[in-house]
């Protein structure tokens with residue numbers, strides 16, 4: 001019997017979204033003041049690790065949780081940019097995770113055209129199939145001079161993905177993970193695996209068998225190897241649409257893939273149906289207004305929850 005689930009979500013603001021680290025992402029956009037950028041991030045943690053015990057009332061109140069660690073300047077700037085406190089947006093008691101977001105204003109150094117900043121410490125969750133308990137590192141690079149074509153500082157590409165992507169083990173065919181990228185400056189966006197200690201700490205190359213399609217930012221994966229959690233580390237980069245191999249910026253995107261086994265037959269992914277907007281359709285929203293839209297999906301798997309993360 002097919003059970004149909006209707007999912008209706010109201011989008012208001014951008015919401016989601018130790019051995020306790022479970023992934024993160026950093027993006028930015030210029031403000032009206034050309035000597036500042038606004039940096040946004042999402043971090044995910046093991047909920048039972050100290051300091052990440054988010055509750056429903058934390059989500060409702062929107063209060064700032066202390067979080068953990070700080071974003072550090074690595075190149076072209078110096079010192080700590082901000083402590084990584086966050087507003088919790090989601091948590092799961094049974095799966096033991098918390099995820100939260102925050103945005104802050106950063107005053108740019110006057111002398112630098114390029115800056116790099118990052119977040120690193122130990123450790124990724126122990127249950128990773130490869131690199132469990134290893135140190136984490138995320139690194140972002142940003143050109144912070146005014147662009148001649150736009151007259152503004154570059155905005156990084158935008159990307160969003162749920163903190164855990166689930167793939168059923170042993171189902172024939174290739175699974176596709178769509179990284180849902182876009183770029184406010186209409187630059188060309190490409191994705192690649194993070195490489196080296198600076199970009200992925202102790203979990204580089206820890207999603208074996210997955211293939212990155214750099215041009216369209218999808219990851220192809222045949223889930224016939226091992227079940228379990230995989231840490232995935234990606235850089236999302238924006239290039240001039242006129243060509244060129246040097247990106248304006250590089251955004252770290254790190255998340256988990258869970259390959260799980262079940263006796264249920266292989267299912268089709270839930271499908272979006274009308275009135276949901278088409279994939280990659282652009283919607284223009286005036287700043288300072290609330291945007292509301294309806295998203296409807298059908299699934300053929302009973303009693304299954306899906307997380308939906310709007311990309312903007």
Ligand SMILES: *[C@@H]1O[C@H](CO)[C@@H](O)[C@H](O)[C@H]1NC(C)=O
Nearest residue numbers: 032033034035036106107108
């Ligand atoms: C822009 O930001 C800088 C750094 O915070 C500040 O000193 C300056 O007054 C700001 N300019 C305007 C026009 O707000």
Ligand SMILES: *[C@@H]1O[C@H](CO)[C@@H](O)[C@H](O)[C@H]1NC(C)=O
Nearest residue numbers: 212213214215216217218220
């Ligand atoms: C993305 O690129 C891969 C490799 O070129 C291709 O097989 C796949 O069909 C593309 N997917 C989309 C959604 O364009």
Ligand SMILES: *[C@@H]1O[C@H](CO)[C@@H](O)[C@H](O)[C@H]1NC(C)=O
Nearest residue numbers: 169227260261262263264265
């Ligand atoms: C699948 O079925 C087998 C045999 O009936 C059982 O031992 C196993 O626990 C089941 N696995 C799951 C995930 O339900």
